[in-house]
Amino acid sequence: MSRALIVHQAGPGVTVQDLGRPGYLAYGLSRGGAADRLALYEGAALLGQAVDSAALEMAGMGGTFEATEDIRIALTGAPMRASIDGAALAWNASHPLHAGARLTIGPATAGVYGYLHVGGGIATPEILGARSAHLAAGIGAALAAGDTLPVGPDRGRETGLVLDADDRFSGGEVRVVAGYQTGMFPDEEVARFEETRFTRDARGNRMGVRLAPDGDGFASRAGLTVLSEAIVPGDIQVTGDGAPFVLMSECQTTGGYPRIGAVLPCDLPRVAQAAPGTALRLRFVPSDEALAAERRAAEARDGLRRRLTHLTRDPHDIRDLLSYQLISGVIAGNEEE
């Protein structure tokens, strides 16, 4: 059998994701791609490969997987209980997965979206230039038991690396910029919005996440007859019931509800990874501060390789000690494309 990952069992929200397909806004197709884009950068750093490699995104629950050949894997995003043939695996780390071994990934212990990356990337056919499932658009499908996913050729060899990943799995403060519709909300409403503690509602998915305010909902002057306009991931629409709805990667491209502002792209993973019931606060920042934050986040993504360390293992926990490469090669730093 050719190089592939077999799905023996999968949670209800396991899909192939990459950075999405930009360029189709004029046709009504949003970019889509991983709900937590930072996790893709982390996976690419751990495996020393290009960030556009496709991975499996697992919403809340993973699955059971097997490789047809020895491959490398990395686990990022929301931490989940993971093991290979019963031996527990570190999260935010890279590991070997030998042919025939069973990789089991259980429920998330924090956050929402966990990611399973493979050396060489998931190599399913591209549709409109990307491999991402975009379920809202009818592209691709959630994975199910019996699926076999081709895996691309892997130029890297190293495993046993771990990343000190940003904690973005427990809510907290999220930065927002004003947009051209912010003025539709009276100043008092915007001020109250900033002071409000929101709870991530159970209603939420890859298209958007509803935030329940701990007080009254929010009202704009515009009512419900605003013209449908271009919207982007991060935009905060205030729907008819007054609760804000943050648009996520698989959002629609136009929307008719007024937007009070937009979450910064670099803070969007924090919203995506807030599990139902998690508390969030939204704070407006000026656009120059927002841009500076975005630039810092981009630099941090580019520097992830420098934050890798080697996993330390207790030899007693390693059943097949001899199969491990005990002295890892140094990181050459040129593995990324």
Place this chain on the structure above:
Amino acid sequence: MTDTDRSAGNVTFPRIGSVGLDGLLVSFGDRLSEAGNRAALAFRAAVERESPEGVAETSTSLVSTFLRLDALHADPDAVAREMQALLDSRDWYSADLPQGRRLWRIPTIYGTDLAPQLEEAAEEAGLSPETAAREIAGTRVRVQTIGFAPGQPYLGELPEHWNIPRQQALTERVPVGALVLAIRQLVLFSVSTPTGWRHIGQTGFRLFRPEAEEPFVLRPGDEVIFDSVEREAYNRLCDAGPDGGATCEAIR
């Protein structure tokens, strides 16, 4: 102020606003207008021709042109100044419609269990369901923009009595091919999705065909007549393929 400015309340159009960290919206009005729609389409075409530095992609909504910038490398103020100069270069409201427009006739079931909100929408418009269905089937509407979902058209404009608001609460899900109505516009759904618009008709037309050579079927400027058909004919047409019995001819 130029002679192309349009005033609505205390806001002057065209105007340039920001959307999120990396979006610019060039708006030609705050309500749907034929001239504003033509302006948005023509302005986008001009931006595409000029391909200014820092602009990653463009699209149109009903009466606006949207520019997504390369957030980390673009200077939004510089792009906005360039857009202002382009706005000032001509009267965009007198621009022509795009070339190569087509007339589509799409067989449609009005009301019944397939489109359960015809009566509700008709009542909002002060019409009987029969009159409402006849009126909409007899109206030739134009694709003003493609958006929300892949290949999905916003069509208009319907007479003033169809200026009915969206629902307070969302309908949990309408099927692919649903014809929905609000604020003097029709939308034909390309995906199954929640919506605040009222579901008045159902078609078998597939607007988005990801694996096809032409994945997105309708284009801004195309015109559509939603012909009323009986259930039996509808079922037959749906079985016939992704066009659901729709036909298409060039507009000359």
